[in-house]
Amino acid sequence: MQAPSLSIIQSDVPAWQQMLSDLVTDPQELLALLGLDASQLPASAQAAGQFPLKVPRWFVSRIEQGNPHDPVLRQLWPLIDEETQAAGYVIDPLEESRFNPVPGLLHKYTSRVLLTAAPHCAVHCRYCFRRHFDYAGNAPSREDWRAAFDYIAADSRIGEVLLSGGDPLALSNRQLSWLLEQAEAIPHVTTVRIHTRMTIVLPQRIDAELSARLAASRLRVVLVSHCNHAQELSAESKASFKILAANSVTLLNQSVILTGVNDTSSVLIELSEALFGQGVLPYYLHLPDAVAGTAHFDVALDAAQGLVTTLQQRLPGYLVPRLVREEPGEKSKTRYA
């Protein structure tokens, strides 16, 4: 007979939450899981100390065994290259602190605000433009959230609320539902947009309770996944997108163009086609931000434009992402193709 107490404990915590706390954080362990030797992939202790390695154990399955140049691994591994000090690469290239009127809220573009809804992510992406973000100083209390929603309520131009992060899907369903309720209570808000990497790195997160809550919202719901390479997609991500689509969620993807990950037209074409195969349309292809420690990922603007031109020739228009960069002080993202 099975021990009944165990099944009770397990049913209290959703399976995805258990998976979310089952993380690989030790570079040595990740090397061992991938059958790699430290000499093939030296890690920077300094980089890992400042922004630690963090990968859900489930997602390790998306990395090819024995390949130190794997494009998924490259997004996660604290390379020695991060120690290079490159001119013009800074802590806050987007000057986000200038657009932060209330803790947890960024208002850069007239009709939409971004809430840094969660103070952490399921994964640490080395190219992340928020890798130096002061999450601790921006971890809003309930009172701060009140102030944020009062700010939105006071500006009728704001029609869309973006939940970003950190990863908003790292929050519990209860916390997410509370945030949704606050947005739903403001008559001029019509749309909520969830920016997440969870559909890729832990698609099991999309459980029935969450999908039902999104379906029940009076708001239009848009979910923007962050996927950079077709290899990151899985049978599990496909199943999650299917549930979301069945609950009327609009599915888009944004990528960052990264040297050694997706800086060829064939990889980008494969990515667009694989996303479409899972019911997701490409939205943005971001040029990397000039964040300290990420210069080795940079792709020159003219090279990126050349790649998008090839995509335009080879793919239907709806599978070509818009090439953009975020520039501080601009009223929208700057479009380059």
Ligand SMILES: *Cc1c(COP(=O)(O)O)cnc(C)c1O
């Ligand atoms: C990118 C971004 C948005 C959304 O911009 P769209 O062009 O609508 O996708 C909104 N607010 C902030 C602060 C952003 O960085």
Ligand code: SF4
């Ligand atoms: S999930 Fe997004 S916010 Fe989190 S580390 Fe990755 S890129 Fe940054």
